[in-house]
Amino acid sequence: NAGVMQNPRHLVRRRGQEARLRCSPMKGHSHVYWYRQLPEEGLKFMVYLQKENIIDESGMPKERFSAEFPKEGPSILRIQQVVRGDSAAYFCASSPDRAGRPQHFGDGTRLSIL
Amino acid sequence: DQQVKQNSPSLSVQEGRISILNCDYTNSMFDYFLWYKKYPAEGPTFLISISSIKDKNEDGRFTVFLNKSAKHLSLHIVPSQPGDSAVYFCAASEGGTSYGKLTFGQGTILTVHP
Numbered sequence: 001n002a003g004v005m006q007n008p009r010h011l012v013r014r015r016g017q018e019a020r021l022r023c024s025p026m027k028g029h030s031h032v033y034w035y036r037q038l039p040e041e042g043l044k045f046m047v048y049l050q051k052e053n054i055i056d057e058s059g060m061p062k063e064r065f066s067a068e069f070p071k072e073g074p075s076i077l078r079i080q081q082v083v084r085g086d087s088a089a090y091f092c093a094s095s096p097d098r099a100g101r102p103q104h105f106g107d108g109t110r111l112s113i114l
Numbered sequence: 115d116q117q118v119k120q121n122s123p124s125l126s127v128q129e130g131r132i133s134i135l136n137c138d139y140t141n142s143m144f145d146y147f148l149w150y151k152k153y154p155a156e157g158p159t160f161l162i163s164i165s166s167i168k169d170k171n172e173d174g175r176f177t178v179f180l181n182k183s184a185k186h187l188s189l190h191i192v193p194s195q196p197g198d199s200a201v202y203f204c205a206a207s208e209g210g211t212s213y214g215k216l217t218f219g220q221g222t223i224l225t226v227h228p
Contacts, residue, residue, distance in 0.1 A: 004157070029169055033215075033216070035216075035218075041219075041220060042118075042120075042219055042220045042221055043158070043180035043203070043205075043216075043218045044218070045215040045216060045217065048214055048215060055214070056214055056215055058215070059215070064126060066159045076219075091157050091158070093157075093216075102148055102159070102160040102163055104160060105150075105157035105159070106157050107155070107156050107157045108156075108157050
């Protein structure tokens with residue numbers, strides 16, 4: 001019973017490097033969402049994707065951040081030239097095509113910037 | 115601009131008693147609400163949801179109440195158990211389903227004492 005799978009669970013990067021976070025949705029789910037949680041805060045929406053399409057990226061920072069959900073393979077959240085402020089827990093969620101079904105979350109990737 | 119607010123950072127309850135977690139929202143376009151539970155180092159787990167066409171939804175020990183005129187919802191847990199100790203987040207979306215962006219509150223830490 002595979003849930004939403006995220007890897008890596010922990011990622012350490014130095015300032016200026018690139019971070020790639022992966023998310024495999026639950027079987028049968030074609031909607032993927034990325035959220036970020038800063039310390040002592042709630043989750044903040046970043047982006048909503050369906051296969052090969054970005055549906056809503058209103059929460060994505062304008063620069064350095066990008067997301068994709070290709071026809072084959074996991075969804076990728078990419079952060080270029082990371083800065084200390086990017087340190088956070090990044091959660092991926094997925095939901096099926098049927099309306100009224102809740103989003104199910106993975107266990108997150110904890111990104112630390114040195 | 116915090117559109118979903120959980121004003122109590124923490125709540126402490128005795129085992130067997132009722133836990134009541136509160137959530138307020140400001141965006142009148144929100145019409146679908148969810149509660150998630152989160153343990154440390156794990157992703158949020160869906161608990162219960164409610165559509166704005168209802169004012170109550172019940173699932174086992176969990177009941178969610180919605181007061182649209184007051185823009186307020188609450189989660190009741192009866193009876194509370196030590197395993198319920200976790201961070202509880204309320205979340206809201208527009209469009210009547212959980213598709214798309216969820217807006218989360220800051221969370222309430224629930225501690226249930228044996």
